[in-house]
Amino acid sequence: MSIATTMIIRLEIRKAEATFGDVASRLAAAGGDIVAIDVIRGGKDVTTRDLTVNVQDAANEEIISVLKNMAGIKVINVSDRTFLAHLGGKIEVTPKMPIKNREDLSLVYTPGVARVCTAIAEDPSKAYSLTMKRNTVAVVTDGTAVLGLGDIGPEAAMPVMEGKAMLFKQLADIDAFPLCLDTKVPEEIIQIVKAVAPGFGGINLEDISSPRCFEIERRLSAELDIPVFHDDQHGTAVVALAGLLNALQVVDKTIEDSRIVVVGIGAAGVSICRLLLAAGAKQIYAVDRAGILHRNEAYSNPEWSWLAEATNPENLSGGLDEAMRGADIFIGVSGPGILKVEHLKTMAPDSIVFAMANPTPEIEPDLAEPYVRVLATGRSDYPNQINNVLCFPGIFRGALDCRAKTVNLEMKLAAAQAIAAVVHPDERNEQYIIPSIFNEKVVEQVRLAVIRAAIATGIARRIPPDVS
Numbered sequence: 001m002s003i004a005t006t007m008i009i010r011l012e013i014r015k016a017e018a019t020f021g022d023v024a025s026r027l028a029a030a031g032g033d034i035v036a037i038d039v040i041r042g043g044k045d046v047t048t049r050d051l052t053v054n055v056q057d058a059a060n061e062e063i064i065s066v067l068k069n070m071a072g073i074k075v076i077n078v079s080d081r082t083f084l085a086h087l088g089g090k091i092e093v094t095p096k097m098p099i100k101n102r103e104d105l106s107l108v109y110t111p112g113v114a115r116v117c118t119a120i121a122e123d124p125s126k127a128y129s130l131t132m133k134r135n136t137v138a139v140v141t142d143g144t145a146v147l148g149l150g151d152i153g154p155e156a157a158m159p160v161m162e163g164k165a166m167l168f169k170q171l172a173d174i175d176a177f178p179l180c181l182d183t184k185v186p187e188e189i190i191q192i193v194k195a196v197a198p199g200f201g202g203i204n205l206e207d208i209s210s211p212r213c214f215e216i217e218r219r220l221s222a223e224l225d226i227p228v229f230h231d232d233q234h235g236t237a238v239v240a241l242a243g244l245l246n247a248l249q250v251v252d253k254t255i256e257d258s259r260i261v262v263v264g265i266g267a268a269g270v271s272i273c274r275l276l277l278a279a280g281a282k283q284i285y286a287v288d289r290a291g292i293l294h295r296n297e298a299y300s301n302p303e304w305s306w307l308a309e310a311t312n313p314e315n316l317s318g319g320l321d322e323a324m325r326g327a328d329i330f331i332g333v334s335g336p337g338i339l340k341v342e343h344l345k346t347m348a349p350d351s352i353v354f355a356m357a358n359p360t361p362e363i364e365p366d367l368a369e370p371y372v373r374v375l376a377t378g379r380s381d382y383p384n385q386i387n388n389v390l391c392f393p394g395i396f397r398g399a400l401d402c403r404a405k406t407v408n409l410e411m412k413l414a415a416a417q418a419i420a421a422v423v424h425p426d427e428r429n430e431q432y433i434i435p436s437i438f439n440e441k442v443v444e445q446v447r448l449a450v451i452r453a454a455i456a457t458g459i460a461r462r463i464p465p466d467v468s
């Protein structure tokens with residue numbers, strides 16, 4: 001699918017060698033439509049202009065190479081709407097009240113603030129009522145598994161973490177801060193997060209590669225009294241289960257009787273397998289680069305050893321080809337392009353394919369569509385977007401509101417059922433198994449389900465007034 005984009009191209013035109021008319025006609029021939037021109041500098045010999053050009057996605061590079069090859073033209077900078085949206089970052093901190101005079105100053109700052117500090121020193125639980133703690137989540141990454149881009153480092157991870165913070169705020173009114181750490185040592189990450197935890201009501205771990213992420217989350221959950229939730233593990237698993245519950249209804253199959261292949265047994269894959277088992281799945285085949293996890297192999301990753309026992313009832317060995325034969329369901333959280341049409345042809349009738357790798361799925365949706373009954377990806381430009389954004393805002397809203405100590409299995413299962421239930425049975429079909437992230441019911445329904453499950457399992461420390 002090609003998407004129209006707008007590019008802003010800053011050009012120097014050497015008047016003796018080229019005219020603006022030359023530029024416009026070459027751009028038009030390459031598929032670019034100039035919609036605005038701004039003169040930045042109008043010299044005698046050289047002019048500098050910003051051209052705003054509408055272009056089909058695929059033609060971006062062609063447009064630039066056409067310009068670069070023109071005599072008398074120098075391309076200074078190329079930007080597009082996506083880059084412009086990131087200029088200076090995407091979030092900021094805003095005071096809740098203005099400080100207009102000395103009286104305001106002495107209320108919010110010294111001396112007034114000192115009394116509030118003393119009150120919290122005497123009773124630290126007052127941090128929940130007198131500071132931003134109760135509504136604030138740290139989005140913590142070390143930049144080692146950013147989307148499907150891999151280990152791109154903490155600076156490069158910032159745009160994703162800022163994006164998560166925007167979603168937390170817009171969807172659940174939670175204030176979230178990106179904390180991108182310049183260490184990959186699990187013990188250091190654990191100690192840093194513990195040290196900053198007093199200012200936060202919850203910790204969202206993000207894009208930390210496996211298997212390090214399992215130990216980091218396990219230790220932090222055990223050692224902190226606020227919820228610690230690795231989004232790529234559990235957010236993904238919850239949303240995948242939600243989509244699957246509805247997809248199974250559409251194709252009239254059950255989770256117990258379905259043969260399910262999960263590929264990419266990293267952060268997301270391990271949690272998906274665990275949650276599907278908890279939801280009743282009996283025939284899961286977990287596939288990573290080493291092939292199908294099975295019981296004749298000793299794995300150094302304890303999660304893999306556990307899964308080798310809990311999945312693969314026939315103790316199959318082999319790779320993706322073997323796993324896919326006769327499969328009802330494929331769930332990919334691995335990397336781009338690993339699934340081929342040949343694999344789809346060997347699946348059982350009425351197959352379900354969730355190709356969830358971001359930003360490039362395991363198979364191009366256009367290629368897969370003719371061979372599968374229900375298709376979903378992690379992307380927003382195709383139907384059925386299975387993305388953890390459907391989960392983490394509501395999970396944290398619920399956990400913060402009931403001051404849950406942790407996010408347990410019951411809360412995750414309840415969240416998955418709540419997301420699935422937003423799609424009414426009458427509306428459910430192949431193209432609509434999962435609600436849109438803009439469906440306002442999602443966060444509220446997930447919140448309520450999570451709070452009720454937290455209360456039922458005894459980990460809520462507060463019952464919100466609207467929950468009976």
Ligand SMILES: NC(=O)c1ccc[n+]([C@@H]2O[C@H](COP(=O)([O-])OP(=O)(O)OC[C@H]3O[C@@H](n4cnc5c(N)ncnc54)[C@H](O)[C@@H]3O)[C@@H](O)[C@H]2O)c1
Binds near residue numbers: 264266267288377387
């Ligand atoms: N749609 C969503 O909501 C969502 C959520 C989380 C992750 N993801 C995507 O899932 C992917 C994995 O994320 P993660 O956080 O679990 O990363 P991760 O690094 O923890 O795990 C990735 C796993 O995939 C395996 N893998 C990679 N290429 C493979 C191949 N060719 N065959 C078999 N296994 C392969 C790796 O060995 C690794 O175990 C990424 O593309 C990410 O963007 C999507």
Ligand SMILES: O=C(O)C[C@H](O)C(=O)O
Binds near residue numbers: 160231232387
């Ligand atoms: O960030 C996303 O869009 C989903 C997920 O967290 C991912 O890492 O791909």
Ligand SMILES: [Mg+2]
Binds near residue numbers: 147206207231232
């Ligand atoms: Mg992620």
